[in-house]
Amino acid sequence: MPKLRVGILCGGQSSEHEISCISAGGIMGAIDRDRFEPVLIGITRAGTWVLLDQAAKLEIIDGKLPEIDPSLPVITADIHGFSVNGDPLNLDLVFPILHGPYGEDGTIQGMCEVAGIRYVGSGVLASAVAMDKSFAKPIFASHGLQVADGTVLVSGEWSAQQIAHLSYPLFVKPARSGSSRGTSKVKSFDTLLKAIEYAFEYDTKILVESAINGREIECAVLEIAGTPHASPVGEIKILGNHEFYDFEAKYLDDATEVVFPQDLPAGVEAQIQAAAMLAFKALGCEGLARVDFFYTDQGEIIINELNTMPGFTPTSMYPKLWSRGGRTYSEIISALIDAALIRSAHVTR
Ligand SMILES: Nc1ncnc2c1ncn2[C@@H]1O[C@H](COP(=O)(O)OP(=O)(O)O)[C@@H](O)[C@H]1O
Ligand SMILES: [Mg+2]
Numbered sequence: 001m002p003k004l005r006v007g008i009l010c011g012g013q014s015s016e017h018e019i020s021c022i023s024a025g026g027i028m029g030a031i032d033r034d035r036f037e038p039v040l041i042g043i044t045r046a047g048t049w050v051l052l053d054q055a056a057k058l059e060i061i062d063g064k065l066p067e068i069d070p071s072l073p074v075i076t077a078d079i080h081g082f083s084v085n086g087d088p089l090n091l092d093l094v095f096p097i098l099h100g101p102y103g104e105d106g107t108i109q110g111m112c113e114v115a116g117i118r119y120v121g122s123g124v125l126a127s128a129v130a131m132d133k134s135f136a137k138p139i140f141a142s143h144g145l146q147v148a149d150g151t152v153l154v155s156g157e158w159s160a161q162q163i164a165h166l167s168y169p170l171f172v173k174p175a176r177s178g179s180s181r182g183t184s185k186v187k188s189f190d191t192l193l194k195a196i197e198y199a200f201e202y203d204t205k206i207l208v209e210s211a212i213n214g215r216e217i218e219c220a221v222l223e224i225a226g227t228p229h230a231s232p233v234g235e236i237k238i239l240g241n242h243e244f245y246d247f248e249a250k251y252l253d254d255a256t257e258v259v260f261p262q263d264l265p266a267g268v269e270a271q272i273q274a275a276a277m278l279a280f281k282a283l284g285c286e287g288l289a290r291v292d293f294f295y296t297d298q299g300e301i302i303i304n305e306l307n308t309m310p311g312f313t314p315t316s317m318y319p320k321l322w323s324r325g326g327r328t329y330s331e332i333i334s335a336l337i338d339a340a341l342i343r344s345a346h347v348t349r
Contacts, residue, residue: 003037006337007082007091009108010058011043011068014100016179018065023097023312025058025066030314030330036337039089041075041082042068043098049075051084079115093340094119095333097312100178104309105131120340121287122308129283130308133207134175136283143282145275146302148294150209155200162208163192169211171244172196174203178307180246185211212302214294216245217261219276220310220321221289222332223339228280230273231321235261258317260324265299272301279306287339288332290318 008031010024011017024040031038040052050072058066073084082089094117096108106128112119122130129135134152141147151162152175163170172195173183182202184195199206216238220231237257242249249255261269276291283289283306290310294302310318319329327335 003033003035004092004337004341005039005090006031006036007039007041007089007094009041009043009094009096009098011045012098012100012103013043013045013047014098014103014178015181016099017045018067019311019313020098020103021058021066021068022060023316025056026312026314026329027095027097027333028054028058030328031333032330035334039091041089042072043103044068044070046070047102049077049082051075051089077111077115081115081117091117093117093337095337095340096121097309099307099309099311101131101176104178104307105176118340118343120336122283122285122289126284126286127308130285130289130306132176132205133173133305134205136306137207139282140279140303140306143278145279145282146300148209148212148302148304150207153196153206153208155204155206166208166210170195171207171209171211172199173207173209174199175205175207177202179250180244182206183244183246185243212294212296212304214296214300214302215261216304217272217293217295218317218321219272219291219293220318220325221276221280221285221291222322222327222335223287224335225338226342228277228285229325230276231325232260233264233269233272234258234317234321234324236317258320264295268295268299268301275301275303279303286343287336288318290321 008024008027010020012020028038042050042052048070076083094112096119106124109124109127137147170186172186182199186192186195216236217233219233221228237259238249240255272293279291280289290307292304312318314329322332
């Protein structure tokens, strides 16, 4: 059987450019080469598409994070597909390992739809909705999932009255950011305005929520042969003096630890797994998602967010959760490609 040509799309215009590159490097090292022929495609910070060498080093070298080099051969990507100097790349499928805006938010997915190219992961609608917490939250709530109490503020249109009913501490965060950028924990009214202004630096729409006092527990969902499955759950333990899972805690070495909690009351893990699957279906996700929850001392399971293209380096939470669930990094990659191959076009004609 001829090998499938899989375009591994990485980099991109969001703040998670480097993480995306490291994820792509991990995929290049683990993809089943008996079945797939990967074609490495980079998107520069400025948004230019370039063809990378198969052997491109997409890893941290001497403490330096990888980045897409804009001087590489430019790829033309349009509704007729992808080509370099008029030569088509003949891709059978695209794996958009991109995080954040212009990647995880439905835009690349829409481009692939119009070009008639299959791709790994959620479609246009699920990607766009999951990216915007102000839309995802009410959908989760309408499916019976518990969400944090809160309100949405739109730049130039909000009033203090909207926040009056919320009790401190509060979390203030952009509706469409990631990596905890623009997010603050606010303990009293005096620092609220500063936190609101800070979040508005990242987005024109922000969320103000009551802080949930709970453990942060995550669950990975993977579609295998058309059916979503939930992984064992993992807990993020924040070490040192970070107030919450902030940017530094996420990306600095030794700031967090992932544990597989042994002390959850009977049935709680299964409830979180069921909630993760419900969230996956509520947004109409496909392929994969990492669903993040709070588990409170009162035993509540509160959904925080769903990521349609979670961090995917070999040491990221998503593969870690599946490794615990008995699936290797290579097997997950193959399952994701298989899931993309069996589904029909997303847009109903
Ligand atoms: N309502 C909340 N209560 C408690 N902690 C929160 C709340 N909202 C956000 N956080 C903290 O901020 C982190 C980042 O917020 P999150 O909504 O996950 O945004 P991002 O998309 O940037 O990851 C969370 O992992 C958690 O530590
Ligand atoms: Mg998060």
